[in-house]
Amino acid sequence: MSYIYRSYVTLFLIIICISLPSNVYSGILKCKVKDNKGNIVADAVVSAILISANNKTNKPKKAIIDQVDKEFVEYVTAVQVGTVVSFPNNDKIRHHVYSFSPAKKFEIPLYPPGMAPGKPIVFDEPGVAVLGCNIHDWMKAYVCILETPYFAKTNTKGMASITDLPPGEYEVHVWHPTIKKSSKSTKQQVTIDKVNTKEIEFAIKKRRVFRPMRAPKLSGGTYR
Amino acid sequence: MQSARSQIAHDLEIGSRVFSRLIENRTQQLSEETQILSMDFAFLKAFTTSDRGTILSALENLSNRIKASVAMLISLEYDVIADTSHPDLFNKPFEYPELIENCEEYGRISSIVPYDDNYYQMVVVPLLAPDPIAWFCIGFPVDKALVNDFQELILSHVSLLLVHSGSSIRTIITSTLPSFLHTDLFNSISDIEWEIGKSVPFNMGTSEFVTLIIPLEKNNNFIVYAVLQRSMDEVLQPYYRLRKTIFILFISGILVSVLATFFISRTVTKPVYTLVEGVREIEKGNYDHYVSVTQKDEMGHLSNAFNNMVIGLKERDFIKSTFERYVSTAVATEIIKNPDMVQLGGQKKTLTIFFTDIGDFTNLSEILSPEEVVKHLNYYFRGMCAAMLEYNGTINEFLGDAILAFWGAPIAQEDHALLACRAALRCREFLGHLEKKWVAEGLPPRTYRFGINTGEVVVGHVGSPSRFKYSAVGDAVNLASRIEGVNKYYGTQILISEKTYSLTKDMFIARDIDIIRVVGNSKPIKVYELVAEKGQIDEKKSKQLEHFDAGVRAYRARQWEEAISCFMQVLNLAPEDKPTKVYVQRCQEYQQIAPAQDWDGVYNLTSK
Numbered sequence: 001m002s003y004i005y006r007s008y009v010t011l012f013l014i015i016i017c018i019s020l021p022s023n024v025y026s027g028i029l030k031c032k033v034k035d036n037k038g039n040i041v042a043d044a045v046v047s048a049i050l051i052s053a054n055n056k057t058n059k060p061k062k063a064i065i066d067q068v069d070k071e072f073v074e075y076v077t078a079v080q081v082g083t084v085v086s087f088p089n090n091d092k093i094r095h096h097v098y099s100f101s102p103a104k105k106f107e108i109p110l111y112p113p114g115m116a117p118g119k120p121i122v123f124d125e126p127g128v129a130v131l132g133c134n135i136h137d138w139m140k141a142y143v144c145i146l147e148t149p150y151f152a153k154t155n156t157k158g159m160a161s162i163t164d165l166p167p168g169e170y171e172v173h174v175w176h177p178t179i180k181k182s183s184k185s186t187k188q189q190v191t192i193d194k195v196n197t198k199e200i201e202f203a204i205k206k207r208r209v210f211r212p213m214r215a216p217k218l219s220g221g222t223y224r
Numbered sequence: 225m226q227s228a229r230s231q232i233a234h235d236l237e238i239g240s241r242v243f244s245r246l247i248e249n250r251t252q253q254l255s256e257e258t259q260i261l262s263m264d265f266a267f268l269k270a271f272t273t274s275d276r277g278t279i280l281s282a283l284e285n286l287s288n289r290i291k292a293s294v295a296m297l298i299s300l301e302y303d304v305i306a307d308t309s310h311p312d313l314f315n316k317p318f319e320y321p322e323l324i325e326n327c328e329e330y331g332r333i334s335s336i337v338p339y340d341d342n343y344y345q346m347v348v349v350p351l352l353a354p355d356p357i358a359w360f361c362i363g364f365p366v367d368k369a370l371v372n373d374f375q376e377l378i379l380s381h382v383s384l385l386l387v388h389s390g391s392s393i394r395t396i397i398t399s400t401l402p403s404f405l406h407t408d409l410f411n412s413i414s415d416i417e418w419e420i421g422k423s424v425p426f427n428m429g430t431s432e433f434v435t436l437i438i439p440l441e442k443n444n445n446f447i448v449y450a451v452l453q454r455s456m457d458e459v460l461q462p463y464y465r466l467r468k469t470i471f472i473l474f475i476s477g478i479l480v481s482v483l484a485t486f487f488i489s490r491t492v493t494k495p496v497y498t499l500v501e502g503v504r505e506i507e508k509g510n511y512d513h514y515v516s517v518t519q520k521d522e523m524g525h526l527s528n529a530f531n532n533m534v535i536g537l538k539e540r541d542f543i544k545s546t547f548e549r550y551v552s553t554a555v556a557t558e559i560i561k562n563p564d565m566v567q568l569g570g571q572k573k574t575l576t577i578f579f580t581d582i583g584d585f586t587n588l589s590e591i592l593s594p595e596e597v598v599k600h601l602n603y604y605f606r607g608m609c610a611a612m613l614e615y616n617g618t619i620n621e622f623l624g625d626a627i628l629a630f631w632g633a634p635i636a637q638e639d640h641a642l643l644a645c646r647a648a649l650r651c652r653e654f655l656g657h658l659e660k661k662w663v664a665e666g667l668p669p670r671t672y673r674f675g676i677n678t679g680e681v682v683v684g685h686v687g688s689p690s691r692f693k694y695s696a697v698g699d700a701v702n703l704a705s706r707i708e709g710v711n712k713y714y715g716t717q718i719l720i721s722e723k724t725y726s727l728t729k730d731m732f733i734a735r736d737i738d739i740i741r742v743v744g745n746s747k748p749i750k751v752y753e754l755v756a757e758k759g760q761i762d763e764k765k766s767k768q769l770e771h772f773d774a775g776v777r778a779y780r781a782r783q784w785e786e787a788i789s790c791f792m793q794v795l796n797l798a799p800e801d802k803p804t805k806v807y808v809q810r811c812q813e814y815q816q817i818a819p820a821q822d823w824d825g826v827y828n829l830t831s832k
Contacts, residue, residue: 098265100272100353132354134265140354177355208328209355 026164027192030199033154033174035206040158043076044176044204045144047151048162048190051169064088065131065141067095070214072131072141076177078151079123079143086120089113096134103127103145110135128175137212142177165192178206225456228463229434232454233423236436239378240421240452246374247440247450251334251345254364257290258347259332262360268353271297276314280306287362294344294363297351298324305358309340322444323348324359335441336366336397336448338386343367343397368398375400381433383409383451389444397448405429409451420449431457495523499530511538551618551634558635570684575632575696576644576676576724577704578617580608580651582625583671583712591667600662601625607658611650615643620695630696633683641678641727645754648674648718675708676754677701677721706742707751713829714738714753715802722750732757735769736776737803739826748826753803768797772804779807780825784815 033044061083066073068090079085087097087108097108097116103125108116123129123145133139144151150170152160173187190198270282279297283306287295297305302321307313318324319339326333327348334347344363350356371382383399394413396406408428418424418437426435433453440448457464495517505513511534517527540560551559582604589597605627609619612629616637621628629647631640655672663669679700686695707719714737725734734752741748755761755769775790788811794804810827 098353100268100357105272130353130355132352137263137352137354208331212352 027167027194028197029150029162029165029170029172029190029192030197031152031154031160031162031172031174031202032199033158033160033176033202033204035204040154040156041176041178041204041206042154042156042158043074044154044158044160044174044202045076045078045146045151046154046160046162046172046174046202047078047144047146047148048165048170048172048192049148050150050166051171051189062086065143067091067097067133067139070095070133070136070139072133072139074141074153076142076144076153078153079145080149080151081126081145081147082122082124083145084120084122085143087116089116095136095139097131098134099129099131099143101127101129104129104143136215138214144175167191167193172200174202174204176204176206178204178209180205180207225460228456228460229423229425232434232456232459233436236380236423236434236452236454239380240436240438240450242378243374243382243450243452244438244440246377251347254290254345254362255332255334255347255349258292258360258362259349261286261290261362262349262351268351268357271351271358272353276306280308280311284308290362292362293365294339294346294361296361296363298348298359298361300356300358302359309363318359318361320346323361326443327359335443336384336386338395338397339363343384343386366397368400371398371400378452379454381451381453381455383453384440385413385437385449385451386446387449388446399451401428401453413451425456426453431455491519491521491523495519495527499527502530502534506534506537509541511541551613551616553613555616555618555635562635570682570686570697571633572680573633573683574640574678574680575630575683575700576640576678576727577681577696577701578612578627578629578631578644578647579675579704579708580627580629580648581673581708583673584668585625585670587668588670604658607654608651611654612647614650615647617643617647621693628701630681630683633696634694641676641724642731644676644678645720645724645728645732646757648676648720648754649757652717671711672717673708673711674718674754675704675706675711675720676718676724677704677707678723678727679703679721703742703745703749706745707749710740710742710751710829714751714806716753718754719751720754722752725750725752730758733761733769735772735803738776739824741826741828743829748824764797768794768801771797772801775804775807779811782814782818782823784811787811788815 029046029048031046033041033046035041061080063077063079063083063085065077065085065087067087070091070093077085089095089111091113094110094112095108096110097106099106104121104123104127106121108118108121111117123143126145126147129143129145131141131143150162150165152162154160168191170190170192171187172190175186179186186202186204188200188202190200192198264286267282267286270278273279283295283297287308293309295308296318297307298318299305302318302324304314304316304318320335320337323333323335323337323346326335327350332347332349334345336343336345338344339346343366345366346361346363348359348361351358351360366384371384374382381400383401384397386395386397387393388395394410396410399406399409401409405428409426412426412428412435416424416426418435420437420439423434423436426433433455436452437449438452440450442448498515498517502513502515514534515527515530517524519527588600592600604625605622608627612619612627615631617629617631618633619627619629629644631637631644631647637643651674652672659669677700679698681696681698681700683696684694685692686697687693703721707721711717711719716737719737720728720734728734733755735755737751737753739748739750755765761769771790771793775787775794778784778787778790788808791804791808791811794801795808798804
């Protein structure tokens with residue numbers, strides 16, 4: 001075969017590959033999350049639940065929540081139920097990761113830099129798990145465990161895009177660590193079709209969140 | 225009082241600032257302790273076991289670490305999960321959900337609340353894992369111990385007052401005041417209008433308390449105030465002490481005055497009165513009254529001086545009374561001035577004795593009535609005494625119509641002879657006037673005789689102690705008396721002895737009358753007639769004397785003719801001169817019968 005032929009074939013395959021998913025006819029949902037005062041909210045998890053069908057796709061997924069410079073990376077991680085999360089320690093010091101949340105109670109006692117010993121943690125219950133480090137009061141992370149596979153996290157601009165949505169009626173939820181329980185606008189109903197990109201906005205009520213000041217800048221033991 | 229009030233108010237204001245800061249610090253400290261306590265991983269683990277027993281025991285353990293009285297765990301739904309003060313209590317709603325709401329708002333909260341009939345300072349913090357999974361509430365008692373602590377620092381009474389917002393019910397949480405004042409405090413708070421931050425007086429118990437009320441904390445249900453008070457009594461204590469001291473001083477001052485008065489009256493007034501009494505006695509003339517004051521101080525000195533004075537007065541009085549009659553005032557004064565010079569006992573002294581007598585006085589008593597006689601006599605005496613006293617003589621005695629006087633005692637008079645002679649001449653002068661007067665009255669004439677002698681005598685008090693007299697005793701006295709009598713024979717007026725003459729011849733003119741021998745005395749004595757003071761006679765008299773003198777000399781030289789011749793010349797000038805006549809007669813006698821060979825010219829007087 002001449003290389004010209006080969007390049008044409010490759011190109012063809014690429015185009016097919018690219019266009020293949022688009023043959024599934026998936027929708028896109030763009031969400032913007034703001035708070036009551038109009039400020040953009042980053043790290044908000046937007047999830048879309050297909051009302052009509054049961055859409056649990058059991059793809060074992062993996063996630064990583066890192067520990068760098070005595071902070072969890074990311075602050076908010078959205079995973080689907082059943083995701084296995086590992087906690088590498090990329091600091092020079094040890095950490096002690098724990099969670100007392102009903103969604104997942106676990107504890108990885110003080111371990112040195114590197115991979116956490118023992119088995120990685122499977123987050124098999126929907127809900128929110130709040131993670132902390134026993135020896136660093138300010139280290140906090142949230143794991144938002146969702147049943148639906150359709151979810152996204154807002155970026156620094158407060159925008160999240162959920163793609164590959166099969167057309168249908170969806171209930172779109174928003175969650176943020178600061179969200180007040182009583183907040184009414186945590187869900188919206190949306191219809192997704194193949195062609196259009198739906199854009200919705202959430203305005204959430206924020207509440208105060210407790211987070212100790214990072215040491216050694218600690219002063220007076222106040223919360224931020 | 226007002227300045228004390230404002231001072232207290234100022235102190236309270238400062239105290240309230242200190243107090244507020246203390247409360248703040250305490251709250252902060254407790255809150256921080258609680259917060260730190262809450263970050264206990266082991267406790268979190270115990271909590272998440274959901275085993276109540278474990279949770280409660282772990283809670284107790286935790287609470288013990290900071291010695292809290294009460295510790296509670298409250299769920300996110302505001303239900304009590306565990307309570308160390310009520311171990312069996314759970315799932316009951318927390319009494320103070322607003323506390324937790326505030327805690328959510330501010331991160332941690334502290335408040336004084338009533339709980340279980342007591343009052344606690346409750347601190348609520350979230351139990352973080354790392355987000356709040358429960359509320360941790362710790363209670364520290366707000367009781368008398370706490371306010372007593374504050375009281376020690378700010379030195380004011382501290383009471384904590386809780387006022388319910390809705391019902392205005394007031395409760396005294398605790399107080400440093402004694403329990404019997406609590407009711408009064410309560411009543412004052414209820415009845416008196418007070419403003420926050422401004423001092424007001426509360427009358428509690430028996431004293432006034434300056435009161436300052438400041439708010440401590442406020443929530444929807446109630447307000448907690450701190451009531452800072454200072455008792456005026458306590459602050460005025462030093463003033464009261466001072467007042468008491470002053471009062472005591474005043475009382476003791478009075479006491480001291482009373483005692484002093486008493487003391488003075490005894491040591492001063494009484495002696496003074498004694499002295500006054502003494503003076504009164506002296507006034508009466510009682511010189512035997514002695515003042516007895518036995519004190520050794522000035523009063524004693526005064527009384528001693530007084531007694532000495534009395535003795536002096538007595539002496540003077542004695543002297544005066546003794547001598548006044550005898551001496552002139554001048555002499556008496558002299559004696560008084562120098563009582564020592566008067567020796568009352570017998571003393572040997574050389575005196576000039578002066579005798580004087582009235583001849584033919586008895587005739588008067590036949591002519592005149594007794595009263596008249598005395599009158600005349602007194603007139604005579606008065607004049608004579610005046611003359612004698614003029615020359616400071618001592619009139620010793622009146623013997624009928626005779627006078628005895630002397631010079632040279634009781635005080636020393638160096639010129640006693642001179643004075644006596646002068647006195648005699650003065651008397652003669654007086655007598656001259658007297659005779660004129662009496663003769664003019666139709667009385668017969670009298671003769672007056674003077675005899676003066678100078679010699680040693682013993683002079684002093686003669687007699688017995690009860691009756692004595694100041695007298696001169698001695699031959700010289702007798703002689704003076706004799707000489708006075710001799711005047712009768714020679715017809716002279718004043719005769720003086722040789723001794724007297726020798727002392728006075730420079731000042732006086734005297735005629736050598738004779739040398740005689742008196743009865744009872746073998747010694748011949750010369751007698752002179754006192755004529756006058758020198759320079760007081762005229763030419764004629766002088767001549768007379770000259771001739772007389774010559775005659776006497778011739779007589780003594782047995783030159784009878786010559787003598788007679790001289791005497792005749794005298795008679796020519798003074799035909800009445802009696803001595804001359806006597807001499808003439810005697811010469812004529814001796815012409816006839818010559819005297820013996822051993823004739824010494826002395827004439828023997830045969831009669832007194």
